[in-house]
Amino acid sequence: MFLSDLPPPPVAAETIVVTAARGGEKRDKSPASISLIAPVTVERQGEPLLASLLRLTPSASLAVAGPAGSQSQVRLRGAEANHTLLFIDGIRANDPAAGNEPRFELLSADLADRIEIVRGPQSALWGSEAIGGVIALSAQPRDGASATAEAGSHRFARVGGSAGYRAGDLTVGIGAGVQGARGINAFAGGLGDRDGYRNAVLRGRLDRVTGPLTLTASGFGIAARSEFDGSDPATFQRADTADSSRNRLAAGRLGGRYEENGWTLSLSASRLGSRNRNLLADVEQNRTSGRRDTLSADVARQIGTAHRVTVAGEWTGERFTASDTVYGGFSNQRRKRDQSAVTAEYRGETGPLIATLALRHDAFSEFRDATTFRAGAFVTLGGGVQLAGSWGEGIAQPTFFDLYGFFPGSYVGNPELKPERSRGGELSLRAVTGPWRGAVTVYRQHLRDEIVASADFLSAVNARGRSKREGVELEAGWSGGERFNLSATYAYLDASEPAGRELRRPRHSGSVAADGALGRFSYGAALSYTGARLDRDFDLFPAPLVRLGSYWLGSARVAYRVAPTVELFGRVANAFDTRVVDVVGYRAEGRSVFAGIRLGAGR
Template sequence: MLLSTAAVAAAAFAAAPAWAQPADQLEEVIVTATRLPAVAADTPGARVIDAETIEQRGAVFAADILADVPGLSVTRTGAFGGVAQVRMRGANPGKTLVLVDGAPVNDPADINGAYDFGAFELADIDRIEVLSGPQSSLWGSDAIGGVIAFTTREVDGLRAELEAGSLATARGRLSVGTANDAYAVSAYVSQFETDGVSAADEADGNSERDGLRSTTAGGKARYAFSDTVSVDGSIRWAKAHVDIDGYPAPTYALGDTDDVQDSEQWSGVARLSARALGLSHQFSVSASDIDRTSYSGGFGSTFSGDRQVYRWQADGETSGVAYAFGAEREEASGALSSGEARDLATTSVFGVAQYDAGPLNLTGGLRYDDTDDFGAETTGRLSAAYDLAGGFTLSAAYGTGFKAPTVSQAVCDYCYAPLPWPELTAETADSVEVALGWASADGRLDGRVTAYRLNVDDEIAWRDGRYINIAKTETDGVEAEGRAALGGGFDLTLAYAWTDARDGTTDARLLRVPEHAGSATLGWSGDRLSGALTVRAEGDMDDSGGVRDGFVTANLNAAYALTDNVVLTARVENLADERYQQVLGYGEPGRTGYLGIRLRY
């Protein structure tokens, strides 16, 4: 049974202490992954998670906080470092494009081209933007289901953090930098270690601990040569060693094994910005590279992939219309454990324009992608927002998307069906959504309800020993979200999603997409004490081999400022010691606690 998260949060608020300080008004949120800056409340499917929210909730990994975004289903095969994937509005994980400072970091060697969030730490992240629904008109292939864009932090001063707690867990963060109007340079490093719990559920007799050791490091810099010319760039490196479980003989059921996985990834971007011919130009080069190796029963399998994107974009404004246009070339390659390898590339041109006419805001985008191997696709998106007065805003969007076959699909990795194999075509999608938002006149309350349908055609599936274009999926959904500055230093955030994702041919529910999911976060901020209580709930979920039961869990995070520079932290995860699974057969920790200290100069 799905617990009402709103009721839990309301009860927590009723017990709130009276000494907390008044909360500020809620600020208008701007999203930038839309190529042209846009107000999130006027942009269907757009959400922003800022550094303050990440810190308030005590989120260590990206998967810890993305699960609170309505319409995102986060699944994890192992509590610490297990493969963590995101399904946006029912679309499979390979249809979510992941960006770090604008650099695509999806794994070209993954079967579906998906990104693994398992060890993605948030130590250096300043902002997360989520754009749900097809965004191919902005970002091309892989954005057929949506985009998750991470922006790293620019540091001015010194920051350090240490924390230790349950399961022999320890983590540390250190960053240092300087920043002013003319230039900025900073560097950071973070380390996380834990003995963990058994990846295979302990309730099934598994007791071997599966740990994680991860390190993340990087840097960021910018320099302005003049008012019209500047450069900036960033680089991020991450390495992880994860203990995983497998399917040992003789039962070949998920259980304790000595399997491990090592991964190493780096990404970076370099950009030149210049003002010329009445336009603002950006010339950028981004790159990412990933290597992952799994060891099972004495045998190893290695996968590697890399990607480069060369992009030019020009921005301008005339007669009340803001616009951007440009061109890019993306080149990706993947090498598989089977020995197969393939290079894939796409050349693209794009344009987007935004018109603001008082109560009406219109945004349109168009993109042409010419793949070297799978033909060309034209995608578009049109959205509108209208101020209805009284604080209400009605918005709607229609968009299309496409996804070219991955390296694994293109070479038909491990295919055993007789030749000839069918020629694959790109997957395509279209989506329509309508949203009604409201904000109070005093700026203390806002909310939005969104209804949508997402259709994916020619989805590539594995059938009878080869990949073919066969599947059609359909997702109907409703997403509701709201924020309130409650006074007395308290704020409340609510999110709920109903997601009906089905196979368009068989009408069967898609796997690993719960029909109901929601969260409620009660935050508070005083002179010295601050923190948040987050309650999350998911309903039953169809999974491989059966149905994973629904669950309710809660996390508590708190911070106490000893001085302006020294803060003590404490957090408790799985507050009620709930026994639950995110993925069928994989266990999650019981109640765990952690204490730490944070320094800022």
């Protein structure tokens, strides 16, 4: 049976969100603002790269520097691109060798099929980088096997599959996929060479449950190549060049969980490694590599059914190296740092009220220690109406590139930088009545010591004063079971720094999405809006501000099951052939069409 044949989970069901609390939390009883993109939605929308689905989340601004496979940055609630913390199957996955940014351009739909987005500062739970919020990817366990093949415009091709097995106390799941495209000329100045990409992913997970003990082993690997138009080596201005990057990201995790008599003990160890190589006409120019080791232990005590106390300890060590072949070794670096943290969290429920408190202390090897706090409350008012609010703090260490990066004529790192700190709150009014749901959320955050470009744009400094992010989010949806499901979002954002308005953040954004199944047919369609934004044109001095126009993006996928385990489908992206420019000088693909086949058995 195809996943498309299964009804989506109820909107307000007891869906556990693993990143909203250290021990997980039910979505319909969380003070935090949460969006869930379920596996059935991922399949019906049919996007080969998961980042595109984030456009369906309020206050998630996606900026892609060219066609598919190009650098993709997500800014939650106006935060910086490296202020979103990414987990992949429980592994902290921000790339230490690429400015600690999540590598959204590398995340294929064969890597995961469930997306959690928790908006707002979460550092009291998860530490550094969780200023704008947390995004967690996972793959739901399934029995049987399935495979997909697809091809279309710009010589796009994709082959992928997954398989699952359950026997007694053992569950095993694996998935893999390869995709790529010849692409288009990313340079917005006219005709030129095409800039394409290739991406291969592999994931696996094993769980064994023996009475109160659960043992888990999981991991993933990503290998990708992306072609792009960079800068002329002589003038440092954007040009139609033969630049490319080769990226490797791999991680593994071992964990154990023991539950008995109201006590839960969890232990885990993980390692993530990355390597990034930049080439010009296939000649290596420079490379960076990073490694992150994490050890974590949680002890939780459930007191009755209403109270839970969790204490967690964590140690993280990061390593960073950089080298070049064209600058005489001036960019060479070998750095390391580590941090340890202790977190305490309380969750209590009494009648219609739920309260949460979290306190975390981080001890950094290279910076001053930091303590962060988070508090939340959730009240059921009756008649399906709920009121939720939270206040929290966030921190972000300067990245290795901020501190030590070097590119002649364009950037020199600043080892004197301090960590960024944020604090703010939100208030949300929610309603769930039958198949309908809706929410109105207002939020406000202030960021201190924001890391910004220096006056000459050749380095980075901590800005004086405070940066502001405040806005309103509207969400609505209707769940009609298997046949028809509808969701809509709108977000208003006012994001500014002491020097003026923040770049690449639209004031207005929104989306409408629908999916369902009828007989042998299944479908998914989405329409997203990105409002006007500001960017800088670094080809001109002194890098003047440029207005990027607003745009609508439409997509759709229709599938027909010709046999119990055979499905044919067609898909269209950028259906209205909109001109999309998220970064000055780079453009995305126009209207594109695709067709494919899906084979599957089990569920």
